[in-house]
Structures are given as C-alpha cells and as structure tokens.
Amino acid sequence: MVKKENLLVRSGLHMPTHIELNGNTEAIVDGCGGVLEYDTDVVRIRTGKLIVRFTGRDLVIKCLTADSLVVTGYFTGIEFLV
Amino acid sequence: MLSLKITRWCLGYVRFSVTGGSPERFFNYCARSGIILWNITSRSSSSAFVASGLYRALRPLARKAGCRLRVRERHGLPFLLRRMRTHRGIVYGAAAFAVILILLSLRVWCVDVTGNTTLDSRAVLSALAENGVSPGTRIAAVDTKRVEQKLMLMFPKIRWMTINTQGCMMQVCIQEKTEQPQIVEQNGVCNVKASATGQVTAIRVYAGTAQVNLGDAVAQGQLLVSGVVEDALGGSTFVHASAEIIAETSRSCEIRIPLRQTLREPTGTHVVRRSLQLFGADFPLTMIGKPKGNYDVSGTQTDVKLFGTLLPVSLYEEVWNGMQAKSVEISRQQAIVKAKEKLLEYEKSLPGDAKILSSDVSDRIEQEVLIYSASLKCEENIAEESEILIKS
Numbered sequence: 001m002v003k004k005e006n007l008l009v010r011s012g013l014h015m016p017t018h019i020e021l022n023g024n025t026e027a028i029v030d031g032c033g034g035v036l037e038y039d040t041d042v043v044r045i046r047t048g049k050l051i052v053r054f055t056g057r058d059l060v061i062k063c064l065t066a067d068s069l070v071v072t073g074y075f076t077g078i079e080f081l082v
Numbered sequence: 083m084l085s086l087k088i089t090r091w092c093l094g095y096v097r098f099s100v101t102g103g104s105p106e107r108f109f110n111y112c113a114r115s116g117i118i119l120w121n122i123t124s125r126s127s128s129s130a131f132v133a134s135g136l137y138r139a140l141r142p143l144a145r146k147a148g149c150r151l152r153v154r155e156r157h158g159l160p161f162l163l164r165r166m167r168t169h170r171g172i173v174y175g176a177a178a179f180a181v182i183l184i185l186l187s188l189r190v191w192c193v194d195v196t197g198n199t200t201l202d203s204r205a206v207l208s209a210l211a212e213n214g215v216s217p218g219t220r221i222a223a224v225d226t227k228r229v230e231q232k233l234m235l236m237f238p239k240i241r242w243m244t245i246n247t248q249g250c251m252m253q254v255c256i257q258e259k260t261e262q263p264q265i266v267e268q269n270g271v272c273n274v275k276a277s278a279t280g281q282v283t284a285i286r287v288y289a290g291t292a293q294v295n296l297g298d299a300v301a302q303g304q305l306l307v308s309g310v311v312e313d314a315l316g317g318s319t320f321v322h323a324s325a326e327i328i329a330e331t332s333r334s335c336e337i338r339i340p341l342r343q344t345l346r347e348p349t350g351t352h353v354v355r356r357s358l359q360l361f362g363a364d365f366p367l368t369m370i371g372k373p374k375g376n377y378d379v380s381g382t383q384t385d386v387k388l389f390g391t392l393l394p395v396s397l398y399e400e401v402w403n404g405m406q407a408k409s410v411e412i413s414r415q416q417a418i419v420k421a422k423e424k425l426l427e428y429e430k431s432l433p434g435d436a437k438i439l440s441s442d443v444s445d446r447i448e449q450e451v452l453i454y455s456a457s458l459k460c461e462e463n464i465a466e467e468s469e470i471l472i473k474s
Contacts, residue, residue, distance in 0.1 A: 034110040040124040061122040066113045 016048035024075045027054060030068045035061070043071050051081040094134035094158030099127070103148025111143040134160060189361070190219045191250035192392040198256045201239055206254065209236050211362075215245070215252060217394045218361035224252070251391065270469055271320040274307035276300045277466040280329035290323030300329065300464070309470050320470065327465040330439070333432070337424045337454040339417040341447070344409050346376075351404035353377075359396045377402040414452060418445060421454035429458070436462035 017031035033046035038061065043054045059073035100108055105128040112119055112132075117139060122130040132140065137153070144151045166173050193210055195203045210216065213229045226245040234240050241259040245252055274290065279302045282294055290307040294300055309323040356367040384397045412420075429438060442457040 034113070035106045038106050038109070038122070038124055059124065061109070061119075063118065063120045064109055064113050064122060065118055066116060069113075 017050070017052075019047075019052070021075075021078075024056075025072060026062075027071045027075065027078075028068070029071070032067060032069050035064070035069070040073075045069065049082070053077075053079040053081060055079070090133070091158045094156070094160035095131050096134050096137055096153050096157070097121075097129055097131050097155040098137065098140070098151050098153050099129045100144070100149045100151060101128070102150050103144075105147070105149060108144055108147035108149045111147055112140065115139070115143060117143075129154060134158065187250060188220055188222070189250065190215065190217055190221055190224070190252050191361075191394040192217055193252045193254060194392050195254045195256065197258075199258055201237060201256065201258060206233070206237070206256070209233055210254065216362050218363070221247060221250070268322055270322060271309050271472065272322055272467045272469045273305055273309045274323045274325045274327070274465045275468045276302055276304045276306055276327070276329070277464045278302055278329070278331045278462070280331035280462075280464060282327060282329045283461065284326075284328035286326040288324040288326075289321050290325065292325070294327070306465060320472070323467070325465050326463055328461060329464045331460050331462055331464065333458045333460060335425070335428050335456050335458075337421045337428075337456070339412075339421050339424075339452040339454065341414070341417055341450045341452060342409065342411050344407050346378075346405045347408050348378075349404040349406050353402040353404075355400040355402070357398045357400075359383075359398055361394050364398070373402050373404075376405045376407070378405050379403075414445075414447065417452040418454065421445070421452060425454070425456055428456075432460065433462055436460045 017029065020028040020030075022028075029045060029047065029052070031047060033048065035043070035045055036051065037044035037053075038059075040059055041055060041057060043059050043061065045052050045054075054071055054073075054075055055077040056073050056075040059071060059075075062070040062072050109119060109122060109130070117132065117136050119130040119132050122128075134156070140151055163173070193207060193215060195206045198206060207216075210229065210233070213232050215224055215229055224245075224247075226247070230243055230245055233243060239258050240256055242257045244255050246255065247253075280300060282296055282298045282300060285292055285294070285296060287307055290309050291311055292307050293305050300306065306327050307323045307325040309321050310318050311321050312318045353370060353373045354368065355370050355372075358365040358367055379400055379402050381398060381400045384399070386393045386395045386397070425443075432438075437460060439459040439461055441459070443454065445452055445454045447453070
C-alpha cells in the first residue's frame with residue numbers, strides 16, 4: 001500500500017508535522033496520524049513519532065481529514081510526548 | 083467560508099451522534115477513508131457533521147469501531163425539496179417564479195422617450211420598434227449605438243440622443259435642434275416692387291429712391307423704390323432698397339355652398355373593444371370582432387405606472403361609433419351663415435398686416451349652389467423686394 005504523504009512532504013518541505021497556532025483558540029495540525037483521545041478538555045493526537053496533547057476548555061475538532069485536523073477552544077497547555 | 087457553507091447546504095448534510103465503542107477510532111477510520119467530518123464534539127455527547135451522501139459509508143466504519151450512529155439533524159436543499167414533495171404546488175410555483183423572473187429580467191419592459199418637444203413620441207417609438215427596440219426585445223440584442231445613429235439619421239431634428247438601459251427599462255433621452263433663425267438678406271442690391279395692385283396711401287422709404295408718390299395708383303409688379311441712388315454730382319450707387327409702401331387694395335372671393343349636402347350622422351350604435359397589451363402583444367379582453375359597415379373609430383391607450391415607472395402593461399380601448407350618410411337640404415339662410423363662417427376664415431388667412439377697411443357682399447343661387455361673393459377693400463404693405471442681377 002502506498003503511504004499517503006502530507007502537504008509539507010509533498011511540497012518539498014520534509015517536515016513530518018506542521019502545527020499552526022492562532023492565539024490560544026485554534027490549532028491547525030498538518031501531518032496528523034490520528035486522534036488518540038478526544039474530550040472537551042483534552043485532545044491527544046499522533047504526529048509521526050510524537051504525541052501532541054492539547055489541554056483546555058470547550059475543545060472541538062472543527063475538521064478532520066486523513067492527515068490534518070483543526071482543533072478549536074481555549075487552550076491552557078500543549079505537551080509533546082515521546 | 084461562506085462559499086463552503088453554501089456548497090454544503092446545496093449538497094445537504096446531517097448531524098449524527100456516536101454512542102458506544104471508541105468514537106476516536108471511528109473518527110480515525112473516517113479520516114483514513116477520505117470521509118471529511120466537521121464540528122466533531124467530544125466524547126460525552128459525541129456527534130459530528132457529514133455530507134448527506136457519505137452517511138451510508140459511515141455505517142461499516144462505525145461497526146468496526148463498535149459505535150452506533152444515529153442521525154440527529156438534517157440540513158440542506160435535498161431535505162428541503164424532500165419535505166416540499168408533498169406540496170408540489172409550492173415547488174412548481176417557486177420554479178415558475180424563478181423562470182419568469184429570469185426570463186423577464188432579460189427583456190425590455192418599457193421604452194420611455196424624454197426630452198422631445200416638437201417630435202412626436204409615438205413617431206420615435208415607432209422608429210425605435212423598426213430598429214428593434216420595443217417592449218419584449220432581449221436587452222442583450224439591442225445595439226444602442228447603432229440604434230442611436232439610425233434614429234438621428236431618420237429624424238434630422240434630433241441634435242443629440244442616448245439610449246440608457248435602467249434595469250429592464252430603456253430610457254431614450256432626446257435633445258432637439260434649435261431652429262436656425264431666418265436671416266434677412268441685406269447685402270444684395272435690390273428694388274422694391276408692388277406685390278398687389280392698389281392706391282398708395284403711405285410711403286416710408288428706408289433706403290433707395292422712391293418712384294411713386296402718395297395717391298398714385300400702382301399695378302402689381304410696378305417699381306416702387308429703386309435700388310439705384312443718384313448723388314448731387316450725377317454719380318450713381320447701388321443700394322439694398324428697403325421701404326414700407328401702404329396701399330389700398332381690393333380683394334374678392336367667391337364662396338360656394340351647395341344647398342343639398344350629404345352629412346354623416348351617428349346612428350347611436352357603438353361598440354367598445356378592449357385589449358391588454360403586454361410586452362407589445364395584444365390580448366383581447368372583449369370577444370367582439372371588428373364591426374362591419376360605416377363606423378368611426380377612436381382609440382385610447384392607458385399606460386400603467388408603478389411609482390412613476392412605466393410598466394409593460396397597458397389597456398387599449400377602441401370605441402366604434404356607427405355612422406350613416408344622410409342627404410339634407412339646407413335653406414338659403416343656413417347656407418349664408420356657413421358662407422360667412424368661410425369668409426371669416428378667408429379674412430384670417432390674409433397677410434398679417436392687411437387691415438380690412440370695408441367689405442361688399444352679395445349672394446345668388448345657381449343650380450342649387452349658393453354663391454357668396456365678397457369684395458374687400460384692404461390696407462396693406464405692398465412693398466416686395468426684388469433682386470437686381472448685375473453682370474460683372
């Protein structure tokens with residue numbers, strides 16, 4: 001099976017994951033491997049070899065595709081777990 | 083974002099709830115299958131939105147994740163149309179409204195002519211119709227520049243014109259030419275001659291040499307004032323003779339009034355025909371054909387306006403009055419009254435400065451015709467300029 005590459009890899013930027021933050025209310029993650037945990041106060045996602053954990057209030061996944069997602073809400077913390 | 087919302091609404095979308103199993107796994111399966119979900123809410127009351135066409139594809143993925151799906155809300159055009167299926171009249175009405183609105187917005191509703199003072203609006207409208215601008219014409223098919231040029235050639239009185247398209251209304255703005263004033267020729271050399279036979283009662287010479295005296299009798303065409311002026315040394319110069327020669331003239335006229343006349347009288351029968359004009363097409367409102375026989379017809383067109391804007395609807399009413407020819411014999415007195423009326427008209431048609439001093443009238447009957455003769459004594463200016471042609 002041919003592995004799908006994210007937008008950054010396809011565009012020549014060999015970064016496995018690209019996270020864009022708009023203040024503390026929106027995070028756009030490109031190169032996401034899947035949702036591991038999802039609740040109103042925590043969203044845990046797989047990004048290549050790392051796991052990123054968003055904590056906060058009223059967290060909502062606005063959009064979810066095969067390799068990207070948009071998380072909105074009020075973030076109080078972002079953790080990178082190896 | 084608005085375009086995305088509109089697209090989703092047009093295609094239709096559903097909100098569904100996810101219960102049991104692992105919602106995260108289910109969302110991951112969806113993402114990997116290429117099914118885009120949005121507004122995904124959390125585990126406590128897990129739900130998401132998906133395009134209505136893809137909802138069926140979620141079921142095997144939900145089964146795989148051990149979840150149960152239930153549709154909570156349906157949004158968008160396909161569901162709206164499905165709800166409307168029982169009210170077909172509304173759907174057809176809305177469709178007909180949309181079609182009529184689109185079709186009508188592409189066509190000329192009315193043509194309004196403004197700015198014309200002496201030109202007849204009907205003539206302009208008729209010329210516009212000949213050139214393809216009339217109610218019902220497709221707006222895109224009207225080449226305004228070409229029509230403007232053609233109309234300016236057809237009506238030389240038009241100085242400037244423009245055709246403005248205001249929505250479905252064609253406004254034709256016209257500016258007419260200012261008439262060129264009549265230029266009195268003062269440069270050429272001329273004599274003054276008598277325009278009528280008469281006796282001179284007053285002479286006022288502005289330029290030239292008078293050839294007649296007060297009380298002289300003059301014949302038509304006789305030289306009154308010469309354009310050749312001699313000076314004290316015997317030299318002569320040519321001038322543009324100008325004078326006012328008042329003379330007593332006599333005019334006669336003969337008016338013939340037949341005593342047996344054929345008059346057209348109304349029979350009392352009248353027929354009214356009404357029609358509705360919509361986009362230039364006539365729709366009869368009364369099922370009455372054109373009456374045959376001797377009728378006089380008159381028509382009235384009533385245009386419909388809404389807030390001052392002319393609409394493409396007008397009501398046309400024709401009134402046909404039955405007439406009959408009747409032979410009547412009038413008395414001598416009646417004939418004289420008619421003859422006097424005609425004489426008054428003749429007097430009014432005399433030159434403006436002519437003053438009637440006296441009139442002598444007589445009447446006689448010949449072969450059932452009253453002949454009313456009038457001999458008028460007038461006082462008028464008989465000076466008429468006559469150019470002198472000089473060969474050089």
